[in-house]
Amino acid sequence: MLHSRFLEHLQQRFTDFFSDAISVHNYFPVYGGDINQVFMLETGKGNFLIKINASLFGLDMFEKEARGLITLADKGCIKVPRPLFDGKFHQQIFLVMEYIEKGNPVDNFWNDFGERLACLHHQTGVRHGLGYPNYIGKLVQPNFEHDKWPDFYTNERILPLAVKALSKGLLEAEQMTEIEKLSAKFSEIYPEEKPSLLHGDLWSGNFMVASSGLAVVFDPAIYYGNREMDIAMSLLFGGFDKKFYESYQYHFPMQQGWEQRVELCQLYPLLVHLILFGGHYHQQVMDIIKKYK
Numbered sequence: 001m002l003h004s005r006f007l008e009h010l011q012q013r014f015t016d017f018f019s020d021a022i023s024v025h026n027y028f029p030v031y032g033g034d035i036n037q038v039f040m041l042e043t044g045k046g047n048f049l050i051k052i053n054a055s056l057f058g059l060d061m062f063e064k065e066a067r068g069l070i071t072l073a074d075k076g077c078i079k080v081p082r083p084l085f086d087g088k089f090h091q092q093i094f095l096v097m098e099y100i101e102k103g104n105p106v107d108n109f110w111n112d113f114g115e116r117l118a119c120l121h122h123q124t125g126v127r128h129g130l131g132y133p134n135y136i137g138k139l140v141q142p143n144f145e146h147d148k149w150p151d152f153y154t155n156e157r158i159l160p161l162a163v164k165a166l167s168k169g170l171l172e173a174e175q176m177t178e179i180e181k182l183s184a185k186f187s188e189i190y191p192e193e194k195p196s197l198l199h200g201d202l203w204s205g206n207f208m209v210a211s212s213g214l215a216v217v218f219d220p221a222i223y224y225g226n227r228e229m230d231i232a233m234s235l236l237f238g239g240f241d242k243k244f245y246e247s248y249q250y251h252f253p254m255q256q257g258w259e260q261r262v263e264l265c266q267l268y269p270l271l272v273h274l275i276l277f278g279g280h281y282h283q284q285v286m287d288i289i290k291k292y293k
Helices: 004-018 061-075 109-121 150-169 171-183 230-235 242-251 258-277 281-291
Strands: 024-029 037-043 048-051 083-089 090-097 134-136 140-141 197-198 205-207 216-217 222-223
Touching: 004 024, 004 083, 004 090, 037 222, 048 061, 061 083, 061 090, 061 134, 061 197, 109 197, 109 222, 140 150, 140 258, 150 171, 150 222, 150 258, 171 281, 197 230, 222 242, 230 242, 230 258, 258 281
Parallel strands: none
Antiparallel strands: 024 037, 037 048, 048 090, 083 090, 134 140, 197 222, 205 216
């Protein structure tokens, strides 16, 4: 439940945002995530979505999420929920954003989705990374910029997580050594390409079908990097419809041999899951290390 004083605080924030007296009439829980509490707010200005967290692992988490959503929205390629404002009330942080009604997919949903991701990936940067760190799940995601993708993937993705896993007893010292040896081979494995703007956490749980019948993506972990990362992430937990990949390939063909690099790109999200959830993710991580040994 939302405390009455918190609701009063939200009403004031809405009033400040719209420069008009706004009341929160009601609220309803929205289910699906495992990190935050989520509610739909009914207000005099319409419905909005609020995400709430006890801020145990990052006071700036929602600020970074909002910046990511705004970056994606400003590119005009894929629909995202527009953030209104974020803040802190007592021991809770929150983010208020546009509420998007669910709908049924149009006939060319997957073709359209693939084309829109290709559009996003055509938005390129000068260097791999981002001007600030953000979050992937509960973990801080460092984004120091690098000229070359292998350097970025090694130093901002794989090795920091491997060190964290080692410190938590989720990897052994010799396994850490194997990961370091694999990272040293990245420059031989990945072809050069301009860094693309990535969603960063593109799996089936982070998109929905809007009332328009088209895709909406959310919960981004954006950065500029190798676009194979978004494709590999989308394939990790069952994959999207084949029409999505066919459409993407038509609008922005992948570099030769990308299929052989999918699991290497999946090493990063699997290390994230190993740290957050442990269990069988250890075996998946080590299977990939052995495959590219």
